Amino acid sequence: MNGFHKTDEKSRTQSPFVHEVAALCVLAGKILLQNGAETFRVEDTMNRIARNFSIENAQSFVTPTGIIFSIENTDITKLVRISSRGTDFRKVTQVNSLSRQVAEGALGINEAYRQLKMIDSSTKTYAPWLQVLAAASASSCFLLMFLGKWQDLFPAFIAGGAGQAAAMYFHRLTKVKFFSEFISSIFVGLIALYSVKIGWGIDLNKIIIGAVMPLVPGVPITNAVRDLMAGDLVSGLSKFAESVLTAFAIGIGITFALALR
Template sequence: MEKERVSQEYATEVLDTCLKAGRLMLEGGSETYRVEDTMLRIAHNAGIVGARCFTTTTGIFMSIGKHSYTQLTQVKKRNINLELVDRVNELSREFATKKITLDELQNGLKQISISIPTFPVWLQIIGASIVSPTLMVLFMDDYDWIDFPAAAVIGGLSYGVYLAIKHYTSVRFLSEMLTAIFMGMITICTCNIFPNLMVDNILIGSLMPLVPGVAITNALRDLFDGDLLSGIARATESILTAAALGGGIGIAIKLLWGGM
């Protein structure tokens, strides 16, 4: 009886560890197959035979052991944070090579969940300022170099507004729409002040840091891998994000150009 009780406690501990690792990876935007593979590897390296898991974008189910101890965890926050995914994968690899114990793996995951690794805000804004004009050059065949600094400034400023709005609201897609409205209005006003600037070029470049490219790629990866539920959910989320961005730009154009 005591042996069974200890076995159940150990199974619960392994389950908690696997689910926490899977939840963190999903919150970081990892693909479904990678989440499941990491969870199953942790269970296998912990000496558990017959582990099974089912992963969606909003929840993870996992069952282990001959008595099928089962738990689930919800995933309410989803973002693109590859640094977070890499940290969890690194801990999983260290556990697989016996460099750390199960308790150390748990503590490492707990530390990551408390202080989620991310780049400073100022560095993210600088990154957006670099990405915006360079992708404008990539996507636009006809552009003027005078648009380059304008796209950099507006792209960085708009991304800073996006981060600020996202910090103060938990409503999905609202931050994207409000940022797109701000971006459209400031771009149109800037182009009215400097007539040589092209609105289309600047808007396309400035929107690129907000476009859910990685999410769309992961959605297709899940669909091609047979994870239809996760793939459709990710694709729907990406489409709604794109619709919020496009709708925000449309509102800005209607408000400013529609009244002229």
């Protein structure tokens, strides 16, 4: 009887259903990690989904560049490499909502996986012109927040919009990390510099500060601090290093532009 019980339990834990649950958990974690979620949120969501499908012994390990998910007492271990990351809180919110529906029993595994695939493949974003306009408007607001003069409002608007447009263009053009931030900050510095030279602007420093704010990696820095506070030291330090390098690229780009003065 004991041997029969062990054989039956082994076949149950290695059934196709368990593989489907593992695939569902990994896909949810992948979407969250690629779109700006914190490490502890990714791990917690994956483990909760597994528990809601009666799998209590799931383990997950998440870093900014990869996900490892395993279920004890089975041969299931999945590794997913994360090569690109961004910020899309719409997708993060959708995955969180789906996780809650799974917890409430409103979604079966097949429907949940189908919806996750739709979320993952969704390319719905704001139009590029609207993103540029939002960055330009934010730059003007940051200028006023840092006590800039009203005469510098228009140069900050133009520089911030041009920097965002350059960042979007070069991000699609190359996969080299930090290159788009470097080039876009050069655009910001040059526009700010020549707007002051021709008399459109007054305070060069305030124009530059306001215009580069949309490029500053605010979300990664915040996530790095939250991960460190949650005890995820590997993820926290790596995200912090990435944020510092991005800020460094922005600073070098501004310095290069000002050197042409």
